[in-house]
Amino acid sequence: MVKIVGSLRFCGNEIAGSMEFSKRETLMDEKIYVAVTGKDLESKSSLVWAIQNTGGKDFCIVYVHQPIQFSVTGTMFHDKKLRLYTKGKEKIQKNLDKYLNICRKMQVNAEKLYIEMDSVEEGILQLISQRGVRKLVMGAAAERHYSMRMRDLQSKKAIYISREAPDTCHIWFTCNGYLICSREARSGDNLYLECASSSSLSQTDITRNTQSVPSLSIVNYDDRIKEAVTEAENLKREVRFEAFKxxxxxxxxxxxxxxxxxxxxxxxxxxxxxxxxxxxxxxxxEELEKMRIESDTRIGESNMVIRKLQCNYSLSMKALIRLREEQEELKIELREVSKLKSKREEEETSFSKDREPPEYFICPITQDIMEDPHVAADGFTYEGDSISGWFERGHETSPMTNKRLPHTSLVPNLALRSAIQEWLQASSS
Incomplete structure (x- = not known):
């Protein structure tokens, strides 16, 4: 970057005045723009590097914010996004005020610039074009990617701006408080070369003429003084920064x-x-120890009870075995008894069959051997009392056929009674 101080005046073959070219003075006089991000430490390191190393006195802290896209539908979602947007903007403004405070403590002039744009890169490029920015400091990459061997840009935004920014803008790319690389302003360099050649021609013309001009040593002396002043200011800034730290x-x-x-x-x-x-x-x-002692006591008592139960169990098992043996013996005896009983029953059955009375000795009503048999009108013989009771109860039918009888008169069956008496006498003998 070139700044011409003084004037040129042409009077025939004479040149009066002086021309001075100083890149260092240009850096001190022109405003330097520092692009910051939402990350506090990275932005702070870039700003401090710019104040300490560019030699500038006037700074502009730039933040390009990508706004939230609001949709028409969904009122609750819209309100939530609006609250987030407002909260984020307040946080950004606080950070920008913090950066301004750093500049005040390091005794440099500064202002903040807040831009809302969908693309951060396009926002910075538009700022350079509209304001004619000639000096810009921005990050080369995130601090987590920094290393001592880092020499190239890693951020896509930095690469895009380095490629698309106007040639008149000098850009410094920093990371973690260190300069990674810079892009020189091409048109400014050409102007500097042209002015330097003009200066050499002027010195030749002055040498050829008899006019007195300032010597080169005086110019170099002035440059040294300015360099010393600049170094002193830089040291002063470093001291202020150290005080701030x-x-x-x-x-x-x-x-x-x-x-x-x-x-x-x-x-x-x-x-x-x-x-x-x-x-x-x-x-x-202590409570656990007490509980343990009580538990041991109870366990001892339980063991004694268990031993007694085991002893009783063994005795019970012996008694059970003895009972089972006796039960087996009883079963054998019962089988013998049952055999004898069945044999006796068979004998009694055969005997009873031999002594059973004939069926005509049995009364159809009482089912017993008749003592006083009588013949009814149906021709059947009944016990006299039984058939008489049948008629007395109002029956006029035969107990055997259930048919109506012509009369209720009874006739004694003397022959049957004699036969029954003879059978009874024979059975009892």
Whole structure:
């Protein structure tokens, strides 16, 4: 980048005035744009590097935000997105204010610029074109990708901007507080070369003429003074940055002390709880020991009972075996008895069959041997009392045929009675 200080005046063959070319002074005078992201540490390292190394006094902190796309349908979902958008925007503004505070502490002028655009790359390119940005500092890659051997761009956004940005813009690409690479402004370099050649021609013309001009040593001396001033300012910025870092370290130390005190109180509380827990554990151990002793006593008693039961069981088993043997003997005896009984029953049955009375000795009503047999009108013989009772109860039918009888008169069956008496006498003898 080139800035011409002074004026050119042509008077015939004479040249009055002076021309000075200084890239360093250009860096100090022009505004430097620093592109930041949503990641606080990466953006902070890029900003601090720009303040310390570019030599600029005026900075513009740029954040390109990709807005949330709202849909027409779904009111609740729309409200949720709106709340997230508002919350995210507030967080971004707080971060930008934090970066401005860093610039104030390092005694440089700064402003913030918030841009909403669907594409971050296009937003930065549009900013360069509209504002004529000539100096830009941005990230080369995420800090997690940084290494000491890193020399090329890894971020797609950085690669795209390096390729598409206007040639008039000088871009520094940093990562983790280190310069990775830079893209020089081509048109500015050409202008510098042209002005440098014009300067050499002017010196030749001045040498040829008799006019007095400032010597090259004076110009070099002025350059050295400016370089010394710039270095002093850089050192001053570094001192301010170190003071800022020291202040941050002190704040961190204060926070650490607070956390240590909190940790100490928490430790004391935990220690107290530990003592209480230890007491509770000792008490629980005593109770467990007491329970163990009681359990051992009960187990001993149970073992004695078990031994007694085992002894009783063995005796019971012996008695059971003896009972089974006796039962087997009884079964054998019962089988013998049952055989004898069945044999006797057979004998009694055969005897009873031999002594059974004839069927005509049996009364059809009483089913017993008749003592006073009588003949009814149906021709059947009945016990006299039984058939008389039949008629007295109002029956006029035959007990055998159930037919109506012509009369209820009865005739004694003397022959049958004599036969029955003879059979009875024979059976009893």
């Amino acid at each position: 020291r202040e941050e370290a002190e704040n961190s130390a204060i926070d650490a002390i607070k956390k240590a005190k909190q940790s100490e109180s928490v430790y004391l509380e935990e220690l107290k709880q530990g003592n209480e827990t230890e007491k509770a554990l000792s008490k629980a151990k």
